[in-house]
Amino acid sequence: MTVYDITFYLFALITLGSAFFVVTIRNIVYSAFFLLFTLFGITGLYVLLSADFIAIVQLVVYVGGILVLLLFGVMLTHKITNVQIKSGTLQIIPSAIAVIVLAFALIKIFLSTNWKTFQLTAQNSSVQGLGVLLVNQYSVVFELLGILLLIALIGAASMARR
Amino acid sequence: MINITLYHYLIVSSVLFCLGIFGVITRKNAIMVLMGIELILNAANINFVAFARYGNFGNSGQLAALFVIILAAAEAAIAMAIVLNIYKTFTNINIDEIDTLKD
């Protein structure tokens, strides 16, 4: 067990454990906070995979943007005086069975596949490489995503106003 | 010697994926469903980055993850707008009660 391994297990535990609470706990606000921990754990995994830029983006966009947006949604769609900000559940048992079976099936498939992997080498920061790719090979995709974000922005604003 | 291989990451991501599916299927509240979707997207992202790291694909895999994050942001914004509209129409956001499509 190296430090790397310990760190990986730690982050995997944080991720999966809090993800479990996200989907099981009844209080929506708590659930959202556990989602925060899940995202944080995933950020850690990214760092372990030496994807530094993605990790930062994950923090900024998910934690700073999407999570706050979800919390706002919770606040806007429940009366403040209503303490019971809770979500009901349905079809628990068949879902649990289905999901567990699916999980085992997926894991079995992943493990039984002989992935062609390479020896890991130390990697520098990927920011420069990403930047170069973004404006050369993927410039069209980049532009299109920009347009998509703009359209989503306009669409969301106009839909929410109605 | 690092003992963590690609398989570890794949197991984490598949478990996370299934948890996300579970969330999407079981929760009544639309916002909770959205959280489940975020988990699914993150599971996919972990796969992207892990394959990129172990498969020696350079930075393209990370770029795909980046694009997924951007799409997730757009999706979240649109979904929240839809949720707010649903709230205005039905005064709640429990999707099991929103089944007017059935009739």
Place this chain on the structure above:
Amino acid sequence: MTESVLIKLALLILFLPLIGFIVTLLFGKRIKWLYWFENSILILAFLLSAVLAYFKLTHFTDQTLISEFEWINLGSIPFVKSIIIDLGIMLDNITVLMILTVNIVSLLVHIFSVGYMKGDKRYNRYFSYLGIFTFSMLGIVLTHNLLMMYVFWELVGLSSYLLIGFWYEKKTASDAAKKAFIVNRIGDIGMFLGILTLFLTYNTFSFDKIFYQISTGNLPFGTEFGLTVAGVLLFCGAIGKSAQFPLHVWLPDAMEGPTPVSALIHAATMVAAGVYFMIRVFPILSGDALLVIATIGALSAFIPATIAVTQNDIKKVLAYSTISQLGYMIMAIGVGAYTFAFFHLVTHAFFKAGLFLGSGSVIHSMHHEQDMTKMGGLRKKMPLTYITFLVASLALSGIPFTSGFLSKDGILAGTFAFGSLTGYWYFAAVGFIVAFLTAFYMFRAIIMTFHGKPKNKEKFEHAKESSFVMAMPLVVLSALSLFFWYSLNPFNPNEGKLLSSWIKTPEISVPQSARYEFMKTDDKIINKENLEEVTYSNSYTEAIHHAHYPTLFTSASLALLGILFAFIFYQWKVFDPNKFAEKLKPIYLLSFNKWYFDEIYYASFVAGTIGLSKIISMFDNKFIDGIVNGSALFTKNFSAFTGKFDNVVVDGLVNMMAYISGMFGLFFRRFQTGKVQTYILFVVFSLIILLYIFR
């Protein structure tokens, strides 16, 4: 100025009018002044084409600039060689001169229209149509392959249709538009078949590649007859577009459109596209095909000229004279006088546009009166229009010191030389007779319109000289009808740059055995520098040279004779034309009724179609209906029997099935909860099952 700059310039000139069309069409309803945008675009296009023509003619005199790109590569198909369709443009001297001509006439017509169409409710729409016409005409001129030629060919047909029917509220106008379109289609089918014949043989649409293949001896269907068929089929397109006999009937009706449109499309440019097309494909026309072309051209020159003598509508006279002059050009191609055909195309474009615009000016000031018998005496009211009209008429009649004299004389010399070399003298005879008739009917029109006493006092009082925008184009066009633009020697066109160094007969690709005798290449002179001599043996050039002065005097004196006759009949009234007509009643009626072409076509084709439909409908009523009725009776009895069977047995079965389906439905309905999450759960289950199956 390099070659690529010239190519880009040509493309710019091509697409400018398209921009004008799109902008004017889209925003013309809101923005009233937008027609000035279209006009300024045309001014720009004209200036650019002048620059283009100058540099092409001075710096790249003997080069053909081609710019092409691969549009479709169909790869190689079994039994066929690889098919590659190229698009591209070609710039040679004829192209740039044609671009310049089209742009000059188009610009002047635009300017004229500003005055002529004033107050029309679809003013901007009109200018946008002119824009698309200019674009497609330039496309025809610039293209280097048959496919684009065909596309633009149809586009000019479309814009012609739109502009003839511009005042579509008038029934005659919309009918004329339909007639023009349908008659053109008949010719275009032939042209399309011709193009396909060439394409199937050579797997390419490009002129230069087809020419090269033919010159290596690879013929359509492997025979010289195949080449002749291809040439005649291509000529069908020109018959339709250039309103040649027997498809000439649409052009006089097309005069229902606005007069500037008649000037631009139905006199100067579009109808000349057929001639231009023949000029382009001249190298592949075999001797037999050329003879067919010359015959059609001669007929089209002669018949409309006789019709024009008796028409009273000023625009109809000009329309028939247009057909007649186009017949001249086609005939010139047919007898091998290639350079003079193009020369006459250019000169005719200017003076005929001038004549039409002049008649437009008259019609405008007479409040849309076109009947010449109600005009007269307008010379004093409209002196400028009169003088310009007179100059253009002199050019059309072929009076010395005009451009028409130079070009018409060249064509007549060509027919004369052709007659002396092959013995087919009747082309020359037709040429001279038509020259006489042309002068006669043009001056008949002038005298009836501008001389004598006014016949309609009220309209005469209101008539006045046109405004500047309408007068300016007239002056420019009549100036362009004078000789010195083309050749400084008013009696010999060959001394001008145009014919001496710019336009040359191209190298003919047709095999030696399929050519006219005199077009065969003489081995002794094949190495000389001069292309003219490589193509034709000396005999034709010499024959034209010898024919030059005799034809010059004959044609000029015949034209003067025609003018004299016009004055005798209509100005001085030595003979009463009406009594004269009475004496020659059959001939007069034949001419006045346009040789009954419309009636013949109506009786044969239109009525034939209707009669055939009637017979078929009779067959339908009697025979097919009988079968149907008989079988219906049988069916009725049979169904009475089966009805019983149905009610008892089948309905019972069906009801049982329905009951079972209903049960199934009730069961499966439970799964359709309308809740998304249930569906997702089903999806997950299905996924698991799929994973199990495909594990």
